[in-house]
Amino acid sequence: MIPEEQLQKLLQQLTSHPKECEWIEFKQQFHSNEEIGQDISALSNGACLHKQQFGYLVFGVENNTHTIVGTSFKPSTHKKGNEEFENWLLQRLNPRIDVCIYEFIFEGKVISLFEIPAATHQPVDFSHDAYIRVGSISRKLREFPEKESKIWKNDSSLEFERGIASERATADEVVKLLDTQSFFEISKIPYPSNRDGVMERLSGEKLIIRKGAGYAITNVGAILFAKNLNDFERLGRKASRVIVYKGNNKTETIREQPGQRGYAISFRNLVAFINDQLPANEAIEKAIRKTVRMYPELAVRELVANALIHQDFSISGSGPMFEIYSDRIEFSNAGLPLITTIRFIDEYQSRNEKIASFMRRFGFCEEKGSGIDKVVNLCEVFQLPPPDFITQEKHTKAIMYAPSNLTSMNKSDRVRACYQHSCLKYVSNERMTNQTLRARFNIEEKNSAIASRIIKETINDNLIKDEDPKNTSKKYSRYVPFWA
Helix, strand or coil: CCCHHHHHHHHHHHHHCCEECCEEEEEEECCCCHHHHHHHHHHHHHHHHHHHHHHHHEEEEEECCCCCCCCCCCCCCEEEECHHCCCCCHHHHEECCEEEEEEEEEECEEEEEEECCCCCCCCCEECCCEEEEEEEEEEEEHHHHHHHHHHHHHCCCCHHHCEEEEECHHHHHHHHHHHHHHHHHHHCCCCCCCCCCCCHHHHHHCCEEEEEEEEEEHHHHHHHHEECCCHCCCCHHHCEEEEECCCCCCCCCEEEECCCCCHHHHHHHHHHHHHCCCCCEEEEEEEEEEEHHHHCHHHHHHHHHHHCCCCCCCCEEEEEEECCCCEEEEEEECCCCCCCHHCCCCCCCCCCCHHHHHHHHHHCCCCCHHHHHHHHHHHHCCCCCCCEEEECCCCCEEEEEEECHHCCCCHHHHHHHHHHHHHHHCCCCEEECHHHHHHHHCCCCHHHHHHHHHHHHHHHHHEEECCCCCCCCHHHEEEEEEEC
C-alpha cells in the first residue's frame, strides 16, 4: 500500500494542475455508483491516450477551485444493495484492471482516491460501454472513433519499463528500497564514496529519475534491485515462486519457495535453489567424483531468465513460476509471446528490452536470439527429450523433460525433436541428415529406417522439407526447417 505521507503528496500534486483533464477528475461527494464506473472507464482510457501510467478519481476536492474540502464518501463501507461496492464495481469493468482505492486524512479532511491503471491493449469499458472524458463530462467512447482507434492501436501505449514504481523518494529512501550495493557489485563498478555519486550513477542507468528535490524509482530499478518487491504497490505480485511436487502432478507439494527480492540481485540464488532441488548422480571423471544433475544447469539458467524477462507485466496476478515434478520442470510466465513458439529458435523479440539488456550485461542470460538455441542443443547433448514451448490463455510455458529413451517418446515428441534438430543445424549453417538425426536419438546405423520414419512424420506435419526436392536419393537427402 502507498504510505499516507505519499498519498498526501500525490493529492497536492494532482490539485496543483490548473484544471481537470482526461485523466484527473475531482468530486466533492458521491452521486451514483454507475457514475463512478463510467468515470473509471473514461479516466483509464484517457490516461492511455495521454501516456500516463494512471488516471485519478478523487473525492473531497472542489472541481473548479481544486480546494481540498473533504468528503463523507467512504468506498470501504459503501454498498450497492447488499454487495460490497468495490466488488460490484470491479465485476463490471472489462478488462478487470487493478483499481486501487485509498482513504486517508489530509489536514483533518477525509479524502477518497481511486488510482486507475491506464488502458492497455484495448479500451476499458463499464457495463459493456467504454467511456472517455470530454471537458468535465464522461462520454461514450464510440462517439469518438478516432480516440478509440488510438487506444486499440496503442498495444503497448505505456511500456512497463517506462513506468514509475515509486513516485516520490528521498536519496535515503532510494538506498533503503533498492540494493544499491548489489548493483555496483554485479556491475563490477566501485561503490561511490558519497551518496550523490550513487544517485548520479543510478540516474544515468535510468533506475531512478530525478524529480525536483527527490527521485522517482522506475519499474526497471525496482523489479531488478528491490530489497523487497512488496515495498512497491504493484510489483509484490511479480515476485518469482518455486514449487517442488512429490510426483508428476500437483497432488502433493514437498516445498514452496516464494521470492521477495529484485530479479537481478536474487537471480543466482534462484537458479541455485532450483538446481539443488533436481535429481543428481555421482560420476567419476578423471578420478574425481563429480555431481551431475539430471538437467543441464545452463539450460535451467536460460529458461529461468527467459521467464523473468519476457513476462507481460500488464497482466495482473502472480509472477514467474518454476514447478519441479518428478519427470519434468515447467517454467511459466504471464503473457503470450510476441512470436509464435515454433520460431523460438533463431528468432528474438523481447517485450522488456531494457530488462533483457541488464540481464545480458550481468551475464545472466545469452545474447539476443541464442538462448533457446542453447537450451535445445543442451537437451540434445544430454540425450533428453525435446523441450516444449506452449501457450495457454494468458501464459507462456517452457517444459524440460527428464531423460527418456526413444521408445518412450510419442509421435509428438519425436516430431518436435526432429524439427528442433533441423533448426539447430540450419542456424549453424549445417543441414540435418538421417545420420545427424540418428546421433540425436542415439540410433544405431543398422536402424536408420527408424530415423527415416521420424523424418517422414515431420515432413508430413509440414515442419521440415527436403532442401533439394529434385534429389531422388534419400540416403544423401538434407533437410531444412519449413521456414528456411
